[in-house]
Amino acid sequence: xxxxxxxxxxxxxxxxxxxxxxxxxxxxxxxxxxxxxxxxxxxxxxxxxxxxxxxxxxxxxxxxxxxxxxxxxxxxxxxxxxxxxxxxxxxxxxxxxxxxxxxxxxxxxxxxxxxxxxxxxxxxxxxxxxxxxxxxxxxxxxxxxxxxxxxxxxxxxxxxxxxxxxxxxxxxxxxxxxxxxxxxxxxxxxxxxxxxxxxxxxxxxxxxxxxxxxxxxxxxxxxxxxxxxxxxxxxxxxxxxxxxxxxxxxxxxxxxxxxxxxxxxxxxxxxxxxxxxxxxxxxxxxxxxxxxxxxxxxxxxxxxxxxxxxxxxxxxxxxxxxxxxxxxxxxxxxxxxxxxxxxxxxxxxxxxxxxxxxxxxxxxxxxxxxxxxxxxxxxxxxxxxxxxxxxxxxxxxxxxxxxxxxxxxxxxxxxxxxxxxxxxxxxxxxxxxxxxx
Numbered sequence: 001x002x003x004x005x006x007x008x009x010x011x012x013x014x015x016x017x018x019x020x021x022x023x024x025x026x027x028x029x030x031x032x033x034x035x036x037x038x039x040x041x042x043x044x045x046x047x048x049x050x051x052x053x054x055x056x057x058x059x060x061x062x063x064x065x066x067x068x069x070x071x072x073x074x075x076x077x078x079x080x081x082x083x084x085x086x087x088x089x090x091x092x093x094x095x096x097x098x099x100x101x102x103x104x105x106x107x108x109x110x111x112x113x114x115x116x117x118x119x120x121x122x123x124x125x126x127x128x129x130x131x132x133x134x135x136x137x138x139x140x141x142x143x144x145x146x147x148x149x150x151x152x153x154x155x156x157x158x159x160x161x162x163x164x165x166x167x168x169x170x171x172x173x174x175x176x177x178x179x180x181x182x183x184x185x186x187x188x189x190x191x192x193x194x195x196x197x198x199x200x201x202x203x204x205x206x207x208x209x210x211x212x213x214x215x216x217x218x219x220x221x222x223x224x225x226x227x228x229x230x231x232x233x234x235x236x237x238x239x240x241x242x243x244x245x246x247x248x249x250x251x252x253x254x255x256x257x258x259x260x261x262x263x264x265x266x267x268x269x270x271x272x273x274x275x276x277x278x279x280x281x282x283x284x285x286x287x288x289x290x291x292x293x294x295x296x297x298x299x300x301x302x303x304x305x306x307x308x309x310x311x312x313x314x315x316x317x318x319x320x321x322x323x324x325x326x327x328x329x330x331x332x333x334x335x336x337x338x339x340x341x342x343x344x345x346x347x348x349x350x351x352x353x354x355x356x357x358x359x360x361x362x363x364x365x366x367x368x369x370x371x372x373x374x375x376x377x378x379x380x381x382x383x384x385x386x387x388x389x390x391x392x393x394x395x396x397x398x399x400x401x402x403x404x405x406x407x408x409x410x411x412x413x414x415x416x417x418x419x420x421x422x423x424x425x426x427x428x429x430x431x432x433x434x435x436x437x
Contacts, residue, residue, distance in 0.1 A: 003179050004122050004130055010175030011114065012137035014074055017168030018107060019145025024153050024161040025099070031158070032092050042100050047367075049104030050360040056105075057112040058353020062346065066113040066183035067176060073106035073113075074173035081166035085159060108356050116348040117183035119341050128338050132279030135333055139272045146264065222292055223343075225397055226336060227355050231362035232390040233299060233332070238366025239386035240306045243379035247310055250379075263309065263322045270326025278334045295335040296398035302328035303387035303394070310380040 029042045060069060080102040087095050114134075122130045152161045248259035278290065290298075305325035309318045340351050366386060373382045 001122055001126060001130070003181050004118075005133065006175060007121070007179055007181065008133050008137045010172040011134065012141045013168045013175075014110075014172035015138045015141035016145045017165040017172075018103075019142050020149050020152065020161060020168075021103065021165045023146065023149035024158060024165065025096075025103075027153065028158045028162070029096050032096065038093075042096060044364075045097055046100040046104040047360060047364045049101045050108045051357050051364060053105040053108040054112070054353045054355070054357025054360065056353070057109040057356065058350040060109060061113045061116055061349035061353070066117045066349075067181065069113045070110050071173045071176050073110040074169040074176070077103055077106045078166045078169040078173070081162050081169070085162055085166075108360075112349065112352045112356055113183070115337055115341070116345075116352045117181075119348075120183055120345065121181050124341075127341050128334065129279045131334050131337050131341075132275045135330065135337075136272050136275045136279075139268055139275065139330075143265070143268050222397075222401065223339065223351075225400075226292065226295060226339065227351075227358055229296075229299060229390070229393055229397060230336065230355060231358045232393050233303075234359045234362025235366035235369070236303050236306065236383075236387035236390040238363045239370040239383045240309070242367060242370040243310060243374060243383050246374060247379040251315075259315070259318075262315070262319055266319050266322040267326035267329070270323040271330040272326075274327040274330030275334060278331065290331060290335040290338075292335070292339065293398060293401050295332050295339070296394045296401065298328045298331040298335065299394040300391050300398070301325075302332060303390045306387050307380075307384050310383045312380065 026043065029038060080099050084092065084095055084099055118130050118134070119127045149161070152164065244260055244263060248263075251259050302325050305321045305328060308321040309325065311318075313321075340355065341348060343351055370382055370386065373385070
């Protein structure tokens, strides 16, 4: 955990650069091109790249050294930022779209590699606590990045903002290089331990690895359902992201940013609080995660709270609902990531790559749908529709889990804790998904 805490600091620094990047670059694109359409295309290219790169990232982290992939992703983004700074004014417009592809791909690759490596870095027993630390660091980075972006750009200019962004990626890469961490499981061969085949890409059958994630999802259908529900969550999340500026402007046309700021600050506080609660809870009794039922309940609560935010209630009620939404969002994130990390190491990278593509697809589709619906309907109706759909799906998942748990309990009179400890691989993952929580 000592090395991992340093990794969290480095990742938080690069995350700060990413959130600063979101604001500064989007405004910079409009400044350079003087076109709202160009700015929209820039964001669309970046999101589309993130969708496609999820599948590619899953394959890369399964066959290459994950630590070096993360270092390479950080250094590539740093180099791209520097190239943008030194490019002549006439060539910056085209380079911006190259930058959108680079940042979309590298951020997804880095996230997939890090999440799939956590059980090997800290050990399976500590993965929940590690996920909590990592999520807290990124939440703090989000607050700092969004809060400082306007000040940095306004007071220092775009060159300073982009330079700071490049520096954060360089710092993250240096931290990663300095840490003696192992990012892949050791395997037994000829009576001795060896590094996982994917560290050098020299052993293992790539065809088998290619279908490994699908085999695991067939063996653990609840896991497949959780990934599908993350797409529904992405659809709902896009609705409140798109509707929030509109709703805030309707509340106070003279200060349209006031409610937006209140919402995100309160949401972030709730998110961080829940992540810390989960981290402390993990240290008691060897608990490994909130579980699938907690994921389903948390997703329902989160979506319901977001709907309440846009219901036109007094501000203090909306802010309280944003706090609840942040806490529920933190719970579902920890439960989801920790559950995927229970998969075997050789399949974990594929799962996180698939998850990244599914989530980004849901979010991107939701942006288009929400934008179209807001032309005809109120923010409350749009958010209610998309988040309401997520609630229905999550409630259905919870009912299925309860019924599955009852069937498992009736078929097996022994408690799950008395299962033989030698069961491993896909069979153990399947058993975990079937066990009552």
